[in-house]
Amino acid sequence: MIKLYGGARSRASIVQWYLEELELPYEFVLLDMAAGEHRQAPYTDINPFGKVPGLVDGEVTLFETGAILLYLAEQYGELKGADLATRSIANQWILYTNATFGPGVFVEATRDQELPRHMATLEMIFAQQAFVVGDRFTVADAALGSMLNYVPMMLKQDLSEYTATTAYMQRIMARPAYAKVMLKRG
Numbered sequence: 001m002i003k004l005y006g007g008a009r010s011r012a013s014i015v016q017w018y019l020e021e022l023e024l025p026y027e028f029v030l031l032d033m034a035a036g037e038h039r040q041a042p043y044t045d046i047n048p049f050g051k052v053p054g055l056v057d058g059e060v061t062l063f064e065t066g067a068i069l070l071y072l073a074e075q076y077g078e079l080k081g082a083d084l085a086t087r088s089i090a091n092q093w094i095l096y097t098n099a100t101f102g103p104g105v106f107v108e109a110t111r112d113q114e115l116p117r118h119m120a121t122l123e124m125i126f127a128q129q130a131f132v133v134g135d136r137f138t139v140a141d142a143a144l145g146s147m148l149n150y151v152p153m154m155l156k157q158d159l160s161e162y163t164a165t166t167a168y169m170q171r172i173m174a175r176p177a178y179a180k181v182m183l184k185r186g
């Protein structure tokens with residue numbers, strides 16, 4: 001069975017949400033991050049950098065949220081058997097989220113400049129389509145949708161002027177798998 005390693009409040013939730021979307025059986029291995037369990041063996045056999053999430057599926061051992069999402073989509077999800085162009089577009093959005101949007105928006109020093117730039121472009125995209133890659137939910141939404149919803153939640157940024165994007169964020173939040181994993185707090 002797939003084993004997902006994470007902390008109580010960590011990016012492992014993004015992977016867990018996508019596992020729920022795919023309706024895959026999995027075990028969530030909760031690491032005691034306050035006690036530093038993620039920085040010690042045996043977890044460092046999965047991620048030698050001591051960060052979560054990590055995933056083990058049979059012979060496959062992975063770390064990095066984006067790499068894990070892409071693996072799951074290709075192995076079990078909508079990218080199974082997809083052509084190179086389709087897989088590359090998913091990869092593009094996952095990399096955009098984690099390498100461009102995330103660092104630009106979540107780093108305080110660049111936020112004021114970067115957030116409006118990203119939001120203006122995303123607004124044009126979501127004014128035309130319901131999801132990141134068209135009219136249906138894909139792994140690209142697991143990556144970008146989770147990160148976008150973190151913006152008001154964690155950074156207390158008001159995104160209400162971006163009406164098409166906030167409607168997209170609501171669509172993401174209304175998904176049963178998202179609610180089950182991401183909104184179960186307290």
Ligand SMILES: N[C@@H](CCC(=O)N[C@@H](CS)C(=O)NCC(=O)O)C(=O)O
Binds near residue numbers: 010011050052063064
């Ligand atoms: N780019 C990595 C970031 C991983 C990361 O920074 N994870 C955090 C939790 S959200 C972590 O493990 N922090 C603990 C630490 O750095 O000691 C990914 O998306 O997997």
